[in-house]
Amino acid sequence: MSSVKRLFVEKRPGFDVEARHMLTDLRENLGITALDRVRVINRYDLEGVSGADFERAARTILSEPNVDTLSETLCVDPGWRIFATEYLPGQYDQRADSAAQCIALLTQGERPNVLSARVIALQGDLTDEQFEKVKAYLINPVESREASMELPESLRLHADRPTDIERVAGFTAWTHEEIAQYHAKMGFAMSVADLAFCRDYFRDTEKRDPTVTELKVIDTYWSDHCRHTTFLTQLDTVDIEKGPLARAIESAWLEYVVARTEVYQERKKDMTLMDMATIGTKVLKKRGLVPDLDESEEINACSIEVPVEIDGKTETWLVQFKNETHNHPTEIEPFGGAATCLGGAIRDPLSGRAYVYQAMRITGSGNPLTPFEDTLPGKLPQKKITVGAAQGYSSYGNQIGLATGQVVELYDEGYTAKRMEIGAVIGASPKENVRRERPKAGDVIILLGGRTGRDGCGGATGSSKAHDTSSIETCGAEVQKGNPPTERKLQRLFRNHDAARMIKRCNDFGAGGVCVAIGELADGLDIDLDAVPKKYDGLDGTELAISESQERMAVVLAAEDVEAFSALAAEENLEATPVAVVKDEPYLTMKWRGDKIVSLSRAFLNTNGVTQHAQAKITAVDPNKNYRAAVPAELAGKTKPQALRDNLARLPVCSQKGLVERFDSSIGAGTVLMPYAGKYQLTPEDAMCARIPVLEGETDTATAMSYGFIPALSRWSPFHGAAYAVTESLAKLAVIGAKPFTARLTMQEYFERLHDKPERWGKPAAALLGALTAQLHFNVPAIGGKDSMSGSFNELDVPPTLVCFAVAATKASKTVSSIFKKSGSRVVLLHLPVDSETLLPDWDKATTFLNRVSEMVSDGRILAASVVREGGAAANVCRMAFGNKQGFRFTEGLTAETLFAPECASIVAELADGVSLDGFQYTDLGTTADGGQFVLDGETIPIDTLIDAWTSTLEPVFPTKAEAPSMQPEIPLYTQRNTSAPALKAAKPRVVIPVFPGTNCEYDTARAFECAGAQADIIVIRNLTPQAIDESIEAFANLIRQAQIVMLPGGFSSGDEPDGSGKFIATTLRSPRIRNAVTELLDHRDGLMLGICNGFQALIKTGLVPYGKITDTKETDPTLTFNYIGRHASCMVYTRVTSVKSPWLAGAEAGEVYVTPVSHGEGRFVADEETLSRLMDNGQIATQYVDLDGNPTADVRFNPNGSICAIEGITSPDGRVFGKMAHIERRGDNLYANVPGEKDQKIFASGVAYFK
Secondary structure, eight states: OOOOEEEEEEEOTTTOHHHHHHHHHHHHTSOOTTEEEEEEEEEEEEESOOHHHHHHHHHHTSOOTTTEEEESSOOOOTTOEEEEEEEOTTSOOHHHHHHHHHHHHHHTSOOOEEEEEEEEEEEEOOOHHHHHHHHHHHOOTTTEEEEOSSOOSOOSOOOOOOOOOOBOTTGGGOOHHHHHHHHHHHTOSSOHHHHHHHHHHIIIIIOSOOBHHHHHHHHHHTSHHHHOTTTTSEEEEEEEOOSTTHHHHHHHHHHHHHHHHHHHTTSOOOOOHHHHHHHHHHHHHHTTOOTTBOOOSOOOSEEEEEEEEETTEEEEEEEEEEEEEOHHHHHHSHHHHHHHHHHHHHHHHHHTTOEEEEEEEEEEESOTTSOGGGOOTTSOOHHHHHHHHHHHHHHHHHHHTOEEEEEEEEEOGGGGTSOEEEEEEEEEEEGGGOOOOOOOTTOEEEEEESOBOSTTTTHHHHTTSOBOTTHHHHOGGGOOOOOHHHHHHHHHHHHSHHHHHHOSEEEEOOTTTHHHHTTTTOSSEEEEGGGSOBSSSOOOHHHHHHOOOSSEEEEEEOGGGHHHHHHHHHHTTOOEEEEEEEOSSOEEEEEETTEEEEEEEHHHHTTOSSOOEEEEEEOOOOGGGOGGGOOOGGGTTOOHHHHHHHHHHSTTTSOOHHHHTTSOOSTTSOBSSOSEETTTTOEEOSSEEEEOOOSSSOBOEEEEEEEEOOHHHHHHOHHHHHHHHHHHHHHHHHHTTOOGGGOEEEEEEEOOOOTTOHHHHHHHHHHHHHHHHHHHHHTOOEEEEEEEOOOEETTEEOOOEEEEEEEEEEEGGGOOOSSOOOTTOEEEEEOOOBOTTTOSBOHHHHHHHHHHHHHHHHHTSEEEEEEOOTTHHHHHHHHHHHTTTOEEEEOTTOOHHHHHSOOTTOEEEEEOTTOOOTTOOEEEEEEEESSSEEEETTEEEEHHHHHHHHHHTTTTTSOOOOOOOOOOSOOOOBOOOOOOOOSSOOSSOEEEEEEOTTBOOHHHHHHHHHHTTOEEEEEEOOOSSHHHHHHHHHHHHHHHHHOSEEEEOOBOGGGGTTTSSSHHHHHHHHSHHHHHHHHHHHHHSOOEEEEETHHHHHHHHHTHHHHSSOOOOOTTOOEEEOOTTSSOEEEEEEEEEOBOOSGGGTTSOTTOEEEEEEEESSOEEEOOHHHHHHHHHTTOEEEEEBOTTSOBOOOTTTSTTOOGGGEEEEEOTTSOEEEESSOTTSOOTTOSTTSOSOOOOOHHHHHHHTTO
16 A cells, blocks of 8 residues: 555636646647646645644645645546646755655654646647647656656655676777777767877776776866866967958957967967967956956956945955856756756855855847747757746746846847856955865865755766757756755855855865866865765765766865864754865875775876867958948838837847846845836846945945847857957946946857867857957956857857956946936937947047046936947937836937947947037937937837837747736725834844745845844754754744744745745744744734745735734635736835834835835735725735826736735734735845835834834
């Protein structure tokens, strides 16, 4: 008899958002128009929980009575077609893991075994072929499979004892032909010549045959991903084809040669792509022009020293930034690939002990509107890739608590070959937190964070291969799965000064796993693979050595620090395991089950294999096809007014608001510019900016990051495309008021598989020379970068891609938005000075140009500015106007070239009155106007018509519209206040703030309370063992007894799983000790509770709102559920104070409107008529979403989740427990400056004042 219990959970009608969106997707995108209904049923198999615990888990964790139906049998009527899908064995399933964690918290015992699956039920007249088509569309074989409908006997994974590691018998005596045959059999990423080099090493030096593990480790170590093999290939010749623009490229080549002589002098150094990429920093540093560069043997990320002023005192901080790609993994498994792209990007500066606080996402995609039937064989549909990748990246960033300040997707058919997925991040820490020392014999290496599984085995080598038709079927093990709550714990630990100061050196587990992450930390290492914590049994030594399971760090500690560091890790709910020891002998050794399966000399590993050789030919560029000066072909022959509308609808130009708003842009309370500006939030910003994340005090010091790259410009000329990418990135800094030439750059190179074809090698060579000449003339170095050289699929290639990211320190208070500021302003196109012979920027004049623009923005002579890109100056004018629906009157007689050519790095500027433009080459574009009308060539166009053209194109892919909720009854203002006061006063009230796995707003929340005069006590809820759970529950209960306020902060507790938010917190609150402490606080000590976002979700799921006490959930209870739009929503919202009954709103007046950030996927308030009436009559509806006139609204632009009656926050009957969705804790000076409105609701000050 099976020991497994099975449950089926399905959302009730009205809550079944996922099923309704799936129906639309299958009908509209897959063309299954015969489909009438879709049901999505979550299936849970549980083992190790029974009786009353099982019943409680079923009704409070796996389901919610007011949202779900629950059954132990699958209830599907005849005529429906059904199938189930589940993750492949070994792939991380966050839903099942979170369910197990929540149940262990409920029972305070061991975690049960849990498996989850999704049952899809389809109703309609479907053919067998259509049914199989649906299954193929919904099941990605890289990560998932069709699940059996049978109940398993047990969930315990039976793992056979792995066999001993094989020695490759006879390897050292093999001929070249035998080496080549073995190379093909094993699918190595290294070349046959590399494998022959290994044979010679083992024959001549080790005098033995290798193990399979050793060859896999070497293959990983020397992969293009880990060791930049392509970029380190020696270029024997670089031929520049003659042509009208050859002189420009030849001049850049000469600059490169001169720089090499200056840097290397007599020292021999191979000419390589890597040398071209790095020589700029080397020569500028030698000239004394990079004084802020932070250098060390520990290579984590680009690192610069920045003076940070905190409360009038200046400290030296390290600002670290990094760009990362996951092109191959995202192409074959979009969600996981994009999620771990960001996770990997974060871990680079994090391993340098920096707290990562802002991210930028730049991606490249084929046309996501391509019909499903036109999908290339061996490919996922472009829409499935681009939507899945957006979901993955945003899910990871939103969960870990990282503000994503800019999101841009670049559309080019070349990215159909392989998607581009770039994550760029910025982190910072006080310099004094970072201790860097060379490891010495006896030091211990701790593996910190996640456990090791099969996910990611071969990821480094896989990403180094070209993509072909079979990849989607064969590359599943190469894709990692992310676990953002664990990485959040790592961030907390590394932000601890005491923990950070113990770390001598650190490396993150990115490509290559143990063999690289630990293997790079010291020359001599003994690694004990048996000590590596495993997700499950059955892994052999090779898998343990090369698995790229995520969220792991390797840290080097002095032996005497291991115990103290491990204790600090345990406080953060992290596992810390000693797995290696540093030794003097320069050998990398690994033991598994007593067998030394790896023993490789450091000298051999560091050769990086056989030096490869190539020849490059840079083909001639045709100046007559200059993309920068060309009017798009789609606009040819159209009147200018029609072209204006059609231009906005073009794929490279159209709005991406529905994409951008999936990403939390305000977490961390440091965002200076929201991604979209204006009261309508429709003007996209040119760059992102955030304040340095200081833990204490106030700072105006901020960082700005921008990017530059236009795919079609680079297609015309990779050389010019890269030079303009640098220029564009600096121009975008200038237009927000940052100083462009204080910037430091990092590059992302992404090119086709080069093979042995000189013309293909010439593309990256040309691009790197273009970037180099820009660096040298602007005196701005590229201090880091990332190359990906496998952008090919069969015969398709990605466009020549060099994306330039620019980072500069700036002032939050001096940062300026690109939105038009007023009516009657003169608007001009400031032309970037260009050399007519080379078609490059005129470097000296361009330097003066960008400096002047930056100065004029800073001193107010330029009110708003934006850099020209795809769509030309006309698109800039439209975007700058949309945010406030500003009218515009174009100058008569403007040419199509002036309006629509992508004049990269030129600038559209709104001028203050009377400003002189002496020294600029410019064109008057027109004047801002009242009335919301555009006038062009005598034709008047309503601005809403232009906005509709701009926003409609990607609506089928990234929706911005949703069904409207009911707005009845109309809720009046409630002005009666609760004037009761607590019996016991407190001069400095204590606030307890629990941190659950997935909580990410604790820093912002604690800071808000401390600024209001409270004492904030943060407690981490630990749940790795039953003992840790018990200790955490007891400690939390004790803190509640000592506190006046319980604050439940925002985040994604346990990843908002299983299939619902706040369940981990609610389970904690229901535990007897916490329930009693909360009851005593509210009923006997007149205490307060506040829950924001995830905290509000927990309050409503326990009954604390609206009932003021912890209750069992009933079917008729109000709740918060998934947004109508079917995705995460991050933006600013206008909220009205509807009732002032609560002491939390003592500082506000009824009817006042505030603008506050929201960021959630489950914020839709739902209640029946009786409940609404009761809440309204009792003044418990505290706040509502309103439009610009202050009226509660169903409009998704202002009510982003579709809450009934626009309800944003409610209270308990007496108002002392308050739950709301908007993040009032994310506040501070100069934040969200590009969205107008009062931002301080005085809630924290009111809560503190209640006790005084």
